[in-house]
Amino acid sequence: xxxxxxxxxxxxxxxxxxxxxxxxxxxxxxxxxxxxxxxxxxxxxxxxxxxxxxxxxxxxxxxxxxxxxxxxxxxxxxxxxxxxxxxxxxxxxxxxxxxxxxxxxxxxxx
Amino acid sequence: xxxxxxxxxxxxxxxxxxxxxxxxxxxxxxxxxxxxxxxxxxxxxxxxxxxxxxxxxxxxxxxxxxxxxxxxxxxxxxxxxxxxxxxxxxxxxxxxxxxxxxxxxxxxxxxxxxxxxxxxxxxxxxxxxxxxxxxxxxxxxxxxxxxxxxxxxxxxxxxxxxxxxxxxxxxxxxxxxxxxxxxxxxxxxxxxxxxxxxxxxxxxxxxxxxxxxxxxxxxxxxxxxxxxxxxxxxxxxxxxxxxxxxxxxxxxxxxxxxxxxxxxxxxxxxxxxxxxxxxxxxxx
Numbered sequence: 001x002x003x004x005x006x007x008x009x010x011x012x013x014x015x016x017x018x019x020x021x022x023x024x025x026x027x028x029x030x031x032x033x034x035x036x037x038x039x040x041x042x043x044x045x046x047x048x049x050x051x052x053x054x055x056x057x058x059x060x061x062x063x064x065x066x067x068x069x070x071x072x073x074x075x076x077x078x079x080x081x082x083x084x085x086x087x088x089x090x091x092x093x094x095x096x097x098x099x100x101x102x103x104x105x106x107x108x109x110x
Numbered sequence: 111x112x113x114x115x116x117x118x119x120x121x122x123x124x125x126x127x128x129x130x131x132x133x134x135x136x137x138x139x140x141x142x143x144x145x146x147x148x149x150x151x152x153x154x155x156x157x158x159x160x161x162x163x164x165x166x167x168x169x170x171x172x173x174x175x176x177x178x179x180x181x182x183x184x185x186x187x188x189x190x191x192x193x194x195x196x197x198x199x200x201x202x203x204x205x206x207x208x209x210x211x212x213x214x215x216x217x218x219x220x221x222x223x224x225x226x227x228x229x230x231x232x233x234x235x236x237x238x239x240x241x242x243x244x245x246x247x248x249x250x251x252x253x254x255x256x257x258x259x260x261x262x263x264x265x266x267x268x269x270x271x272x273x274x275x276x277x278x279x280x281x282x283x284x285x286x287x288x289x290x291x292x293x294x295x296x297x298x299x300x301x302x303x304x305x306x307x308x309x310x311x312x313x314x315x316x317x318x319x320x321x322x323x324x325x326x327x328x329x330x331x332x333x334x335x336x337x338x339x340x341x342x343x344x345x346x347x348x349x350x351x352x353x354x355x356x357x358x359x360x361x362x363x364x365x366x367x368x369x370x371x372x373x374x375x376x377x378x379x380x381x382x383x384x385x386x387x388x389x390x391x392x393x394x
Contacts (some may be wrong), residue, residue: 046338050318
């Protein structure tokens, strides 16, 4: 059984782990000025919204070119976000969002 | 393993919060498992042995770059190119780490070394929302999110996927391809509890999408996450809201009693971009 790609996995770990670890392991993070701490607190909502929007609204052509895409996926994500905002229940939101998208695809609407 | 930080909330509150975290984790775990299966299949099709596929999921443990690497290996791209692309794809994790770091300051160094490895998009989203709800760090909560919700499902599913191969249906048939963006959006809603957070999230979404179209999703998401907070910080908020969400109290995890804080600090210059005094916080 081949194990050659295990070395590639280790190399990929070598460029991934520092991004995950450096800020968590750096000493003195608690001594950052208040504005820096406020900035870090706002990173969470900003990066999660950025991930959600880019993953929903940006598609890729077979040659890898990004394009703006509005489809049933957007409806599913908005439905999930609305349910979470209303009921504060992510699981319920995911069930509703996924259910809508699955139903639309089974019905041939998307 | 125990929770760290100042004053512990009442036990029932923590139990309720952890129950909710478990429910959130369940939803994400299903999606992670579905895509772990697909990664196992993709790895098998790209010529990975089971050991190599498992090594990717355990050692790299970063879904997007694992999928990309499987595709690049199948296309014959040199390793150097794969490693460089992995760096750029995973650079966003630095934002997560920096965002969580102030809460983790009392966690032993050795534990933070391990915690860092399991810090993924989903782990960050689940744990940040959980910490935000309880107002402090909860170490078991982090492990629930990162290990129970992501690491275990991803790795078990990778093994199943690489062994079962073609018997696996496409998760997008069942709408599971939207679980990731929907979960990120839903958890962003949980963090957006004030005007600044809403503005940061909106700006992050717009900038991230715009740049994803222009230069690609990897860079777009990072820049959206970096610039969104600047718009949030520039947003004026009522003084009470600024106080309740001041970084000192938030990051220290100390629940804020607004009335007491106002009585004690009425004449202090306490604000961070304090706007006009009075008026309720703009809760969303």
